[in-house]
Amino acid sequence: MGVLENDFDKEKNELLSFACDKFESGEYDTALGAFVLAYQKGYEQEWILDNIYRCYFAANEEEFRKAYQQWDVRSIVTYKECILDFIPYRDSEYYIYDKQKMIFRGVLSVHELQNIKQDAVLEDMEFSAVALVVDWDWRIVQQVLTAAVERKTYIICKDLKRCLSFWKIPELREYLSNIKIFSDFKEYQNYFHENTDQYLPKIFYGNEDQKKKFFEIGNEEHQYRLTPEGRNTENVLLTIAIPTYNRGHLLLKHIKNLLLMPYDAEVEIVVSKNGTQFYQEEYVQVSEIQDARINYFDHGKDLYFINNWHYAVEMSCGKYVLVISDEDQVIIEKLEHYFRLLSRYPDLCMVRPKSTVMYHHLDKREYGKKGWDAFRITFLRQSHFPGLIVRRQDFIEADLLSLERFADNLYYRYYPHEWWCIMLSQRGDCMNEPVILCDDSEPIDHVEEWERMGLPTVPEWVTYDTRIGQFQGMVDLLTSVIKIEDKNLLEQFIELTINKTTLLFESTRNSGYKLNNYQKMVEKFVEISIGIIQESLLDSVQKVRLLYKLNDYSKYLYVDE
Numbered sequence: 001m002g003v004l005e006n007d008f009d010k011e012k013n014e015l016l017s018f019a020c021d022k023f024e025s026g027e028y029d030t031a032l033g034a035f036v037l038a039y040q041k042g043y044e045q046e047w048i049l050d051n052i053y054r055c056y057f058a059a060n061e062e063e064f065r066k067a068y069q070q071w072d073v074r075s076i077v078t079y080k081e082c083i084l085d086f087i088p089y090r091d092s093e094y095y096i097y098d099k100q101k102m103i104f105r106g107v108l109s110v111h112e113l114q115n116i117k118q119d120a121v122l123e124d125m126e127f128s129a130v131a132l133v134v135d136w137d138w139r140i141v142q143q144v145l146t147a148a149v150e151r152k153t154y155i156i157c158k159d160l161k162r163c164l165s166f167w168k169i170p171e172l173r174e175y176l177s178n179i180k181i182f183s184d185f186k187e188y189q190n191y192f193h194e195n196t197d198q199y200l201p202k203i204f205y206g207n208e209d210q211k212k213k214f215f216e217i218g219n220e221e222h223q224y225r226l227t228p229e230g231r232n233t234e235n236v237l238l239t240i241a242i243p244t245y246n247r248g249h250l251l252l253k254h255i256k257n258l259l260l261m262p263y264d265a266e267v268e269i270v271v272s273k274n275g276t277q278f279y280q281e282e283y284v285q286v287s288e289i290q291d292a293r294i295n296y297f298d299h300g301k302d303l304y305f306i307n308n309w310h311y312a313v314e315m316s317c318g319k320y321v322l323v324i325s326d327e328d329q330v331i332i333e334k335l336e337h338y339f340r341l342l343s344r345y346p347d348l349c350m351v352r353p354k355s356t357v358m359y360h361h362l363d364k365r366e367y368g369k370k371g372w373d374a375f376r377i378t379f380l381r382q383s384h385f386p387g388l389i390v391r392r393q394d395f396i397e398a399d400l401l402s403l404e405r406f407a408d409n410l411y412y413r414y415y416p417h418e419w420w421c422i423m424l425s426q427r428g429d430c431m432n433e434p435v436i437l438c439d440d441s442e443p444i445d446h447v448e449e450w451e452r453m454g455l456p457t458v459p460e461w462v463t464y465d466t467r468i469g470q471f472q473g474m475v476d477l478l479t480s481v482i483k484i485e486d487k488n489l490l491e492q493f494i495e496l497t498i499n500k501t502t503l504l505f506e507s508t509r510n511s512g513y514k515l516n517n518y519q520k521m522v523e524k525f526v527e528i529s530i531g532i533i534q535e536s537l538l539d540s541v542q543k544v545r546l547l548y549k550l551n552d553y554s555k556y557l558y559v560d561e
Helices: 002-024 028-040 045-069 110-114 120-124 138-147 160-168 170-176 185-194 208-225 248-258 280-287 305-314 332-344 372-376 392-397 400-406 410-414 416-425 446-452 464-481 487-510 515-535 540-558
Strands: 084-088 093-098 103-109 130-133 153-156 179-182 203-205 238-245 267-274 294-298 320-323 348-355 366-368 388-391 429-439
Touching: 002 028, 028 045, 028 103, 045 084, 045 160, 045 170, 084 160, 103 110, 103 138, 110 138, 110 170, 120 138, 130 138, 138 153, 153 185, 160 170, 160 179, 179 185, 185 208, 203 208, 238 248, 238 305, 238 332, 248 267, 248 280, 267 305, 280 294, 305 320, 305 392, 305 400, 305 416, 320 392, 332 348, 332 429, 348 416, 366 372, 372 416, 388 392, 388 416, 392 416, 400 416, 410 416, 410 464, 416 429, 464 487, 464 515, 487 515, 487 540, 515 540
Parallel strands: 130 153, 130 203, 153 179, 238 267, 238 320, 267 294, 348 429
Antiparallel strands: 084 093, 093 103, 320 388, 348 388, 366 429
16 A cells, blocks of 8 residues: 555656646646646645646636626626636637536637538528537537527527636637527527517527427427517518519419528518509419518509519518519528628628529629729629619619609610619629529510510510610710719720620520611611710720720621621
8 A cells, every 4th residue: 555655646746746847947838738637636636726726827817707798698697607717728728627526627729619610501501590409518519619600509508607608718709709598498489489580590409309399499489470470570681572563373473482481580572563454363362371471562553664673672671682573483492592691791782693594604703892893793784683682771772763864865764773783883892693592494475475465576675776776875874974984994894885785686686586687787786886986085095996896796796697
């Protein structure tokens, strides 16, 4: 027995001597590790703990205290009530000391946390909030903690005095700012029942029983939020606005798809009904759907199409509004991506999502800062208003209907939404996003629709004369309305107008419209283009460049005449 005691004393003395020597030589990290090891072995615990707190903790305690006092959790557990202390070790690493059990519980490394890859589920569901059950130890759920930097995370934890101790650590601020703590499932559900503006979590962690409980609560609260009593529009991120004209059958199909959305406080559906002649029975069916997310407006008369578009946005509650045609479908699974996008880029005024047909060519993200940079990625690239996401406040404040004063301009008359986009590009950043949000692939026989409504089967906006008038209207916009004075920008945008008109000419030709008159109209287009270039404020070198490019475009139009 005496030999064992001697060995014990020898090891203890050597370890403590090693720790003290390292401390004296300034190797504080190594010394702390040795002191903790000695403590765990039961050597001089009172003396070791006193020295650790005096030499490592005391100088940092005020920083811990200040960090903790910034959080609302201090009303649940005070700083003094926190059971865990964190002893600074290496840079952004801490030994965890449990004051109640009087043991060290290993090391927390913020560096390790920063390098952890997110769970695949969180990558697929980019926006939705997370709910989970933990004991107290954040190290076990680090993959979820990393996600809390950008998304709401709701925690149920009974051991609050240990769990909330982590709020002392200053480096965890970005991870903890989106976390809300509950002591049990009842408190969790009451929060969402009383705060119906908060988005319900849709990603759950825990054992099978815990995940089942989360799901049941989520479904119960979701159903409540679909009622008038449970509806809250204060925090709607995206309105799906559907201006519709005499196509109630298509609207009904569209709405039935949207009702499958698992979202409530995040979204709303606005229907702005235009037209009184066709498919009125289907419109009545839509108006009678019992879902508080739907706001249905029947104007009871025929409206000019841009007024109906404007009404659809004006009557919305969302911070952003996706205006979509009644003939297209929202791909619900992609809403997660766009929710996250709209949340991450607060300066966005306008987003053009990729679609299956009309905007299938968007293959990379383009981001334009407010002003000419945003103008660049929107000008002449908005063939359709439907499918566009706009920031509602900018849309309303831009007073877009006042542009009717340019009704004599053919470019405005047939493409007013292009002018709207131009105005919006001066109010905020713009983005083209290569993730398909709208399915516009279902074929609609527009000729049949036009015949049924008594409209000409060849609309006047696709004739060669109208295309030339639209071209002149584009140039008038650049030179007379917004008055681009930067010659480099003016050259760039005049070329874009020539290119756009070339494509419109080709489209009209491919429709078979008046082919015997085609060459004559191309010659007229080229002649007018030459005049515009020559009369512009561009210098001689720029004019020559544009004339060469015009020659290339004219050759393209003559191909396979």
